[in-house]
Amino acid sequence: MSLAVRGDREMIAWLDLAARGQAEVVTAPMTAVEAHDGRITEQRWDWVLSRLNVARIGKDEARLARRLLADANLHGHKYAIDAVLAVVARQQKGQVTIFTSDVDDLEKLVPDSIVVKKV
Numbered sequence: 001m002s003l004a005v006r007g008d009r010e011m012i013a014w015l016d017l018a019a020r021g022q023a024e025v026v027t028a029p030m031t032a033v034e035a036h037d038g039r040i041t042e043q044r045w046d047w048v049l050s051r052l053n054v055a056r057i058g059k060d061e062a063r064l065a066r067r068l069l070a071d072a073n074l075h076g077h078k079y080a081i082d083a084v085l086a087v088v089a090r091q092q093k094g095q096v097t098i099f100t101s102d103v104d105d106l107e108k109l110v111p112d113s114i115v116v117k118k119v
Helices: 009-019 029-034 042-050 059-071 077-091 103-109
Strands: 097-100 115-118
Touching: 029 077, 059 077, 077 097, 077 103, 097 103, 103 115
Parallel strands: 097 115
Antiparallel strands: none
16 A cells, blocks of 8 residues: 555556456555555545555454464564454455565465465
């Protein structure tokens, strides 16, 4: 998300596909918060948010994220957002790709069927 708000062409292309109904771009609410950059205008953030779905996270997702962390022998705030994003990715149907700067941690939290791509 942080790349999209900064105008990265690849991320904008994904958002354009989503706007045309050819792909679905989904993220966790914490990812939207984590990606905040005070140099970006509110209008730019709103434009990016309008082109993606922000998953609803409740108790069941929190429990699953906790279990994923335990299974991967990880804990703490450093991995919390990754764990929730992994839960969101696991809930999606079809081909799923996670774009992240933190490939190693996310690969520990998702099955091999989910592609984790470094950005």
